[in-house]
Amino acid sequence: MERVRRKYVLTGNYAAAYAALHSRVEVVAAYPITPQTTIVEKIDELISKGEYNTTMIRVESEHSAMAAAIGASAAGARAFTATASHGLFYMYENIWWAANSRLPVVASFVTRALAPPWNIWSDHQDVYALRDSGWILFLARNAQEVYDLIIQAFKIAEDDEVRLPVGVAHDAFIVSHTSEPVEMPMQDEIDSFLPPPEHIKPLLDPENPVSVGNLPTAEQHYMLRKNIWDCIIYSLSVIRRVGREYTELTGRNYGELIPAYKTEDAEYILVTSGAMGGDAEDAVDVLRDMGIRAGHLSIRLFRPFPHDELIDKVADSKAILVFNRGVSMGLGGVITADIRDSISKEALSIPVYDFIVGLGGVEVSKDDFIKAVHDLKTGKLDMKKTYYLMGGEYV
Amino acid sequence: MTHMLEIRWHGRGGHGLVSASNLLAEMAVKKGLYAQSIPIFGAERRGAPTRVFTRISDKPIRTRSSVKNPDIVIITDRHLLNIINPLEGLKKGGYVIINVDELTEAERSRLQDFKVIPVNAVEIALKADLKVGGIPLVNIPLLGVLVKLLDFIDIDVAEEVLKERWSGEILEKNIKALKYAVEVVEIA
Numbered sequence: 001m002e003r004v005r006r007k008y009v010l011t012g013n014y015a016a017a018y019a020a021l022h023s024r025v026e027v028v029a030a031y032p033i034t035p036q037t038t039i040v041e042k043i044d045e046l047i048s049k050g051e052y053n054t055t056m057i058r059v060e061s062e063h064s065a066m067a068a069a070i071g072a073s074a075a076g077a078r079a080f081t082a083t084a085s086h087g088l089f090y091m092y093e094n095i096w097w098a099a100n101s102r103l104p105v106v107a108s109f110v111t112r113a114l115a116p117p118w119n120i121w122s123d124h125q126d127v128y129a130l131r132d133s134g135w136i137l138f139l140a141r142n143a144q145e146v147y148d149l150i151i152q153a154f155k156i157a158e159d160d161e162v163r164l165p166v167g168v169a170h171d172a173f174i175v176s177h178t179s180e181p182v183e184m185p186m187q188d189e190i191d192s193f194l195p196p197p198e199h200i201k202p203l204l205d206p207e208n209p210v211s212v213g214n215l216p217t218a219e220q221h222y223m224l225r226k227n228i229w230d231c232i233i234y235s236l237s238v239i240r241r242v243g244r245e246y247t248e249l250t251g252r253n254y255g256e257l258i259p260a261y262k263t264e265d266a267e268y269i270l271v272t273s274g275a276m277g278g279d280a281e282d283a284v285d286v287l288r289d290m291g292i293r294a295g296h297l298s299i300r301l302f303r304p305f306p307h308d309e310l311i312d313k314v315a316d317s318k319a320i321l322v323f324n325r326g327v328s329m330g331l332g333g334v335i336t337a338d339i340r341d342s343i344s345k346e347a348l349s350i351p352v353y354d355f356i357v358g359l360g361g362v363e364v365s366k367d368d369f370i371k372a373v374h375d376l377k378t379g380k381l382d383m384k385k386t387y388y389l390m391g392g393e394y395v
Numbered sequence: 396m397t398h399m400l401e402i403r404w405h406g407r408g409g410h411g412l413v414s415a416s417n418l419l420a421e422m423a424v425k426k427g428l429y430a431q432s433i434p435i436f437g438a439e440r441r442g443a444p445t446r447v448f449t450r451i452s453d454k455p456i457r458t459r460s461s462v463k464n465p466d467i468v469i470i471t472d473r474h475l476l477n478i479i480n481p482l483e484g485l486k487k488g489g490y491v492i493i494n495v496d497e498l499t500e501a502e503r504s505r506l507q508d509f510k511v512i513p514v515n516a517v518e519i520a521l522k523a524d525l526k527v528g529g530i531p532l533v534n535i536p537l538l539g540v541l542v543k544l545l546d547f548i549d550i551d552v553a554e555e556v557l558k559e560r561w562s563g564e565i566l567e568k569n570i571k572a573l574k575y576a577v578e579v580v581e582i583a
Binding site for chain 1: 416417420421424429430431432433434435436456457458459460461463
């Protein structure tokens with residue numbers, strides 16, 4: 001059946017704002033000064049027009065923004081916040097507080113480089129710092145994915161067997177300030193997909209008093225982290241189920257956690273995350289026109305890492321080239337390490353090559369990917385090295 | 396459309412290029428096409444050279460890197476020709492829409508490989524009383540040139556998009572400026 005849709009030309013930031021409000025979020029807490037984004041500005045504007053029944057709490061710092069979201073979520077409210085780079089790092093202590101308290105907070109992160117020197121452009125280093133916390137983390141490729149993933153994020157976070165915070169990240173400017181068409185389900189469709197917040201079991205319940213943040217034994221702390229491990233591993237099945245339900249609602253494919261492009265018969269697989277995925281797909285088409293069987297995978301779900309799906313999609317390839325917008329200093333690309341972990345767990349012998357691109361907002365375009373594949377094919381690359389590739393040249 | 400149309404806007408901070416590019420993208424989407432508008436934010440302030448990219452296609456647009464080989468270049472300030480190279484990568488036979496009263500001989504020879512559409516956007520803005528802080532806004536007059544040039548956009552959809560953005564007196568001035576541009580510009 002053909003359904004009437006809402007379609008607007010929106011920036012990634014506005015898409016995030018609409019997604020939070022369409023999810024009937026009850027509390028938004030934010031600090032309004034740099035590096036805050038237009039996400040909360042738009043939310044505030046729409047609330048002030050009286051269009052949504054959402055409370056905006058303006059706090060004095062990002063640390064407090066997450067604290068307020070934690071408080072609201074602990075009381076059983078649907079809570080949301082947004083930040084970027086230094087704001088995220090100022091929030092960092094409470095990022096862990098949210099995860100260890102098992103609170104279904106949802107946040108939108110605009111990925112930006114960290115100072116010094118000051119830089120407002122895209123770099124995934126800020127979000128990679130959340131990797132080990134227990135947050136479920138997505139990296140969106142475009143404004144449509146920002147919108148779709150935030151709606152799904154609430155449903156995943158609030159699942160009784162998951163109960164973990166979810167972050168949806170998107171690249172500064174390349175997604176955050178780029179305007180493009182975004183299709184949205186009608187509100188009644190979203191309401192039938194995402195149950196009203198009343199179903200959220202409050203952590204703080206006068207009928208069932210508990211102590212949160214007390215000083216437990218070492219063993220209790222160990223088991224708390226082990227429980228988070230069990231739940232985040234289990235969340236893979238929830239993320240897939242929610243993705244399939246959302247696919248049914250919208251026709252857009254969220255059954256995959258690692259969207260694939262022409263990988264079925266690919267010898268060379270490019271792996272990226274976030275906004276550079278589109279240009280990587282352009283590169284795949286150029287390479288295929290030259291007779292080189294290339295394919296592309298976008299790591300849309302970063303944590304928990306979708307190991308099984310990755311292996312399914314790379315098992316028959318000849319080589320994997322991973323392009324990271326963030327580096328673990330002294331080791332290599334952050335996502336490269338994840339891919340190598342998966343390859344090693346399956347005792348596969350597919351070589352994995354490590355590239356660092358786009359730091360500090362440097363442009364990544366199809367020429368970078370094409371050069372990497374050519375150099376690999378002509379035997380110029382060493383698997384033990386980390387290649388810094390900027391503007392089609394190694395630096 | 397047979398290929399993706401790529402437009403590169405060159406102006407200065409404060410010229411309203413981001414708005415004009417976004418409005419064009421909205422018009423294209425209303426016509427059932429796909430579009431993308433990418434502003435390039437640097438450390439610029441009002442008056443510094445800025446760039447904005449618009450892509451329009453009949454297929455979803457996945458490319459997000461900068462526009463390197465535009466079909467159309469729009470220049471809001473002729474002096475930019477001497478400061479940066481707004482023509483870099485412009486396809487041979489591509490369009491240059493430039494805000495000038497009259498082109499100089501030197502400018503004519505510089506632009507000889509391209510189809511040039513000179514338009515006095517300042518005069519159009521003043522005629523429509525479209526000003527911000529006393530300074531004429533050239534973005535809507537230049538957008539008007541595109542409305543006339545691009546066969547998949549028409550004045551009705553342009554007006555519809557402007558009506559969603561503004562209302563009252565401001566809307567009237569913007570529509571006036573757009574229509575003046577459509578009327579006066581000559582496309583060879």
